[in-house]
Amino acid sequence: MVPLSWYLILAAALFSIGLYGLLARRNLVMLLMSLELLLNAVNINLIAFSRYLEEGQVVGRVFALFVYVIAAAETALGLAIMIAVWRTRQTVAVDEIDTLKG
Amino acid sequence: MVWNLAWLIPTFPLLAFAGILLFTQRRAQLSHRLAIGGIAVALVLAQLIFWLAVTGAGGTPAASSWRWLINNGEAVSLGLALDPPALVMLFMVPLLCLMIFIYSTGYMHGDPRYGRFFAYISLFASAMLGLVLLDNLLAFFICWELMGLCSYLLIGFWYERPSAVAAGLKAFLVTKVGDLFFFLGLVVLYASVGSLAYRDLFTAETLAQLAQPGYLGLPVSPALVIALLLFGGTVGKSAQFPLHTWLPDAMAGPTPVSALIHAATMVSAGVFLLVRMFPLLTTAGLPVLPVAYIGAFTALFGALVALGQNDIKRVLAFSTMSQLGYMVAALGLGAYVAGFFHLLTHAFFKALLFLSAGSVIHAMEHGHQHVGGTGEFDPNDLLAMGGLGRVMPRTSVAFLLGGLSLAGFPLLTAGFWSKDEILAQVYAQDRVIFWVLAAAALLTAFYVARQLSLVFLGTPRSAAAAHAQESERSMTTPLLILAAFAVALGWVGIPEHFPVLGGLIPNGFHEFVGASSAPVPASADWQPLALGVGAGLAGLGLGWLVYGWRPLAAGALDPLAAAMRRLHLGWLYRALQQGFYFDGLYQHTVVWATQALATFSARFDAAVPDGAVRGVAVGVRALSSAAAYFDEKILDALVNMWGGISVGLGRFFNWLDLHLVDPVVNVIGWFGQLGPWATGSVEPEVPDAPVGPVARLWTRLGKFVTTLQTGAVQDYLSLAFFTVIILIVAFFL
Numbered sequence: 001m002v003p004l005s006w007y008l009i010l011a012a013a014l015f016s017i018g019l020y021g022l023l024a025r026r027n028l029v030m031l032l033m034s035l036e037l038l039l040n041a042v043n044i045n046l047i048a049f050s051r052y053l054e055e056g057q058v059v060g061r062v063f064a065l066f067v068y069v070i071a072a073a074e075t076a077l078g079l080a081i082m083i084a085v086w087r088t089r090q091t092v093a094v095d096e097i098d099t100l101k102g
Numbered sequence: 103m104v105w106n107l108a109w110l111i112p113t114f115p116l117l118a119f120a121g122i123l124l125f126t127q128r129r130a131q132l133s134h135r136l137a138i139g140g141i142a143v144a145l146v147l148a149q150l151i152f153w154l155a156v157t158g159a160g161g162t163p164a165a166s167s168w169r170w171l172i173n174n175g176e177a178v179s180l181g182l183a184l185d186p187p188a189l190v191m192l193f194m195v196p197l198l199c200l201m202i203f204i205y206s207t208g209y210m211h212g213d214p215r216y217g218r219f220f221a222y223i224s225l226f227a228s229a230m231l232g233l234v235l236l237d238n239l240l241a242f243f244i245c246w247e248l249m250g251l252c253s254y255l256l257i258g259f260w261y262e263r264p265s266a267v268a269a270g271l272k273a274f275l276v277t278k279v280g281d282l283f284f285f286l287g288l289v290v291l292y293a294s295v296g297s298l299a300y301r302d303l304f305t306a307e308t309l310a311q312l313a314q315p316g317y318l319g320l321p322v323s324p325a326l327v328i329a330l331l332l333f334g335g336t337v338g339k340s341a342q343f344p345l346h347t348w349l350p351d352a353m354a355g356p357t358p359v360s361a362l363i364h365a366a367t368m369v370s371a372g373v374f375l376l377v378r379m380f381p382l383l384t385t386a387g388l389p390v391l392p393v394a395y396i397g398a399f400t401a402l403f404g405a406l407v408a409l410g411q412n413d414i415k416r417v418l419a420f421s422t423m424s425q426l427g428y429m430v431a432a433l434g435l436g437a438y439v440a441g442f443f444h445l446l447t448h449a450f451f452k453a454l455l456f457l458s459a460g461s462v463i464h465a466m467e468h469g470h471q472h473v474g475g476t477g478e479f480d481p482n483d484l485l486a487m488g489g490l491g492r493v494m495p496r497t498s499v500a501f502l503l504g505g506l507s508l509a510g511f512p513l514l515t516a517g518f519w520s521k522d523e524i525l526a527q528v529y530a531q532d533r534v535i536f537w538v539l540a541a542a543a544l545l546t547a548f549y550v551a552r553q554l555s556l557v558f559l560g561t562p563r564s565a566a567a568a569h570a571q572e573s574e575r576s577m578t579t580p581l582l583i584l585a586a587f588a589v590a591l592g593w594v595g596i597p598e599h600f601p602v603l604g605g606l607i608p609n610g611f612h613e614f615v616g617a618s619s620a621p622v623p624a625s626a627d628w629q630p631l632a633l634g635v636g637a638g639l640a641g642l643g644l645g646w647l648v649y650g651w652r653p654l655a656a657g658a659l660d661p662l663a664a665a666m667r668r669l670h671l672g673w674l675y676r677a678l679q680q681g682f683y684f685d686g687l688y689q690h691t692v693v694w695a696t697q698a699l700a701t702f703s704a705r706f707d708a709a710v711p712d713g714a715v716r717g718v719a720v721g722v723r724a725l726s727s728a729a730a731y732f733d734e735k736i737l738d739a740l741v742n743m744w745g746g747i748s749v750g751l752g753r754f755f756n757w758l759d760l761h762l763v764d765p766v767v768n769v770i771g772w773f774g775q776l777g778p779w780a781t782g783s784v785e786p787e788v789p790d791a792p793v794g795p796v797a798r799l800w801t802r803l804g805k806f807v808t809t810l811q812t813g814a815v816q817d818y819l820s821l822a823f824f825t826v827i828i829l830i831v832a833f834f835l
Contacts, residue, residue: 023820031816098813 007048015041028085028092032078039071104154105165108182108235111147111192114140115199115228122221133217134207137224141203144231145196152193155184156614163189167237183237183300186615187377187442191234194446197587198366198453199227201580205457206358208576209464219259223362226252230367234374238299239288242378246284246339249368250277256363257355269354276348280338284375287331294324300378309385329386332379333393340372340426343400347684349423353415353482357460360415365422365452373426373445376433384436391532394434398538401427403682405545409552409662410678413482414459417553420681421508422452424542428524431535437527439612443595444520446611447507451517451588454504454581461497461577462490462557465570472569479566484556485660487567488653491558494572498558500581505554507588509547510638516592522634523597529630536630544637551645552662560653 018037025031043064050060086092118140126132155163167181182188203223210219226249233245258270292298294317295308302308312325336342341349352364363369376383376393383393404424411417425448432441466481480486491498507517521543529536562568572578595611648661659667666675677683810821 019823023816023823094816095814097815 004048004052007044011041011044011048014044026093026095028078028082028094031094032075032082035078036071036075039067039074043067105151105163105182105184107147108151108165108184108192111144111151111196112228112231112235114143114147115224115231116140119221119225119228122217122224127217127221130216133220134203137220138200138203138207140224141196141199141227144227145200148192148196148231151184152189155186155189156610178238178240178297179299180241181237181299182235184235185300187374188234190442190446190611190615191374192231194449195227195230195234195367198449198584199223199230199362201584202358202362202366202453202457203227205361205460205577205580206356208574209358209460210356215259219256219356222252222255222259223359226256226363226368230371233371237301238297239291239303240298242375243284243288246335246371246375247281249363249371250274250281250339253277253352253363253368256359257352259355259359263354266354269348269351273348273352276345277338280335280345280372283331283334283338285335287328287335290324290331291328294328304381309381312382313385313387323386325382325386329379329383330392332375332382336372336375336430337396338372339375340369340430341400341423342372342427342430343396343403346400346404346423347681347688350411350416350419350681353413353419357415357456357463360419361453361456361460364419365456366449369422369426370445370449373429373433373441376430377438377442377445380433380438383433391434394431394532394535397427397430397432397434398535398542399427400424401431401542402538402545403427405542405549407678407681408549409545410675412484412660412679413480414462414484414487414553414557415456415482417484417549418452418455418459421455421546421549424546425452425508428521428539428542431539432524432528435528435531435535437524437531439615440520440523440527442615443611444524447516447520447588447591450584450591451504451507451515454500454584454588455508457577457581457584458497458501458504461494461573461581462487462501462570464573464577465490465494465497466566469568469570470566472571473565481566484553485654486564487557488560488563488656489558490562490567490570493570494558496572496578496582500578500585501558502554503585504588505550506642507592509550509642510543510634511642512635512638514589516588516590518635518638519592519595519597521638522631523595525630525634526597526627529627540633540637543634544641547638547641548645551642552649555646555650556654559650561656563654563656 014037018034018041021030021034021037025034046060046064046067050058050064054060082092085097089097091097115137118136121136122133126136151163163184165182165184167179169177170180171178203220206219206223210216213219229245229248229252233242233249236242236245254270254274256270257273258267260266261270288298291303294312295303297303309325312328313323315321315323317324317327338345349364349369353360355363401424404420404422404427408417408420408424411420425444429441429444429448432438432444463481466487470479470481503515507515510518510521512518525536525539525543528539562570594609596609597612648665654661663672663675666672680686810817
């Protein structure tokens with residue numbers, strides 16, 4: 001059986017890639033995709049822990065399913081926001097969207 | 103062990119792909135060096151392995167395997183299958199890939215996505231090599247799908263053109279139909295045998311077990327079901343009859359892609375699947391005849407449609423379809439060695455033809471730019487070419503040799519030897535298929551002569567053709583190397599029973615590949631040979647008579663079209679041009695049905711689930727307006743009343759203040775003023791207090807915090823991220 005740590009390393013790598021994308025990318029679409037990576041990295045952790053540490057229980061897996069549902073909703077919402085931003089500002093580059101600036 | 107080097111063959115192009123995509127994409131020179139380096143190493147290793155195996159040095163080929171998929175303690179191992187079919191492919195694939203890569207440096211020169219192109223073709227080469235080498239069907243399927251992906255990416259490579267995007271999507275979706283059958287075949291196979299590795303599948307017991315009829319209570323054997331399902335994969339990938347429509351459209355991609363994917367290697371993967379699964383096909387028995395019939399039909403169909411095409415690449419695309427049909431027909435009839443031999447020779451001469459066509463297109467584009475042409479211009483149009491033989495000597499020699507090989511020009515060319523062997527073996531087995539294939543051979547030679555005449559003979563029929571120039575060396579050198587193979591490769595497979603020449607050179611190909619399969623009774627009759635040679639020569643002669651003898655004038659009608667119109671067959675010619683309307687047919691049935699279903703689903707979604715959501719919204723709004731009414735009429739009234747009371751009280755106190763308290767205070771104040779007035783002292787002015795250090799600090803802090811507030815979400819995020827890291831560090835300290 002593949003040791004648990006492999007899954008954790010995979011998840012950590014995925015998470016780091018997602019985090020890097022979230023911080024370094026300019027395009028909103030890429031940001032959303034990076035966010036998905038983060039969520040999926042967490043899911044891998046959840047499922048791996050569920051499989052290895054709580055034999056016979058499904059809490060971890062069910063939780064992962066919840067994460068999926070939320071992720072789907074988040075993507076839909078994010079895309080909707082992105083389209084709205086595009087319509088009003090004609091750009092999806094995050095560093096040009098800075099109305100929050102004081 | 104030297105055989106383990108074979109693992110590196112697919113690895114190097116894969117590394118090149120990763121390297122280019124991750125690091126060097128924007129640097130053209132470095133990208134193509136990486137890609138060419140990767141495939142060159144693969145080529146060297148592949149040749150080493152191939153010759154070691156052929157000469158028998160180093161013992162029986164066997165490479166170590168890895169534990170791959172682990173499921174409930176049962177490991178599926180991933181190894182290499184270095185059997186003759188794989189080794190022959192190993193000889194062909196890296197060689198062709200290298201030639202095409204070098205050619206691409208010239209053809210794609212100056213493309214904005216140059217690096218990415220080389221990344222994709224490297225991935226493609228890696229997948230093809232993996233498909234050839236790996237020893238189980240699941241890995242085969244993975245590589246197969248990877249190639250499908252590369253095909254999609256490369257056909258749609260110039261995604262600024264809507265036609266390229268549509269063609270990429272079409273190729274992807276149409277081949278997916280075949281892939282679905284392939285996958286089902288894998289599922290059935292795994293369910294029946296419990297393994298997908300070749301060495302488990304092709305044992306005598308397994309095959310005998312699969313040959314038992316009674317699959318799911320039906321009077322068929324599992325072998326038949328599996329063979330037909332897997333054949334579905336071949337139909338999709340190798341563009342056989344019902345799923346052939348994607349291949350001509352795939353010509354929207356860059357020409358090296360057409361050569362690499364849609365002629366030499368990827369479409370051959372479908373036929374290679376049949377080669378791999380050949381023991382299973384034999385086990386499935388006689389009813390595999392549908393395979394042969396579909397192949398023969400496709401061969402004739404493709405050759406017919408190729409006659410009516412005016413696009414230099416579409417002619418070759420339909421020709422590819424037709425030649426793949428030959429191979430499938432041969433394999434369907436059990437002519438294993440002949441079919442596989444044709445796969446090998448076809449890969450070389452068709453890659454050669456495509457690359458030569460690319461060179462011609464390149465020259466036409468340059469000619470067009472040279473004369474400063476604007477507006478609509480199709481560099482692929484055969485009718486706009488002509489007379490290019492004089493200005494493009496190297497390309498025309500290469501094209502001529504490739505064309506003759508495709509037409510099966512006797513004795514000299516590789517295509518002749520493989521086609522002759524197919525015809526000879528088919529003749530012994532099934533006369534109907536033989537005649538169909540012979541007719542296809544005639545038509546093939548005819549359209550080859552047509553294409554050669556229209557492109558290279560006569561006088562230029564457009565300004566672009568008049569100013570065309572020979573392409574650069576990086577493009578023509580691979581052409582000449584491939585041309586040598588397109589001619590000489592046939593000599594390794596000269597059948598022993600061939601008159602005069604048979605046996606002069608040993609039939610090395612047959613000995614090497616055919617050793618593992620049962621010998622097929624090849625007819626040593628002179629009839630199939632004479633008919634094959636006759637068909638090839640007659641087609642070439644006829645084509646030259648129609649197109650080459652009296653060169654076509656600029657703007658003139660295609661002589662074939664004119665002749666058919668005179669014979670009241672204009673409708674037939676139009677049907678040829680449109681590929682017998684299969685695109686339209688699929689558009690109006692499958693695509694239409696899918697779109698109708700999608701529209702229905704959208705409407706259903708709008709009516710039922712969205713309706714429910716809207717109903718909830720309406721309910722909530724009704725509730726909230728009721729709440730608002732309650733709020734306005736009752737709560738607000740209460741609040742207003744309270745407010746009124748407050749105001750009244752306020753006014754009362756104000757009045758009290760003004761009229762009662764103020765006079766008293768004023769009086770007291772007046773008395774208070776008396777004191778200073780009496781002493782004569784004046785109140786001192788209060789000077790402005792200097793800004794203290796604490797205030798300065800706060801002002802600066804405020805300014806600093808303002809600069810942090812850039813408004814960009816990412817800055818806030820990174821701030822949060824680094825804060826978290828600092829907190830974590832602090833926590834551990």
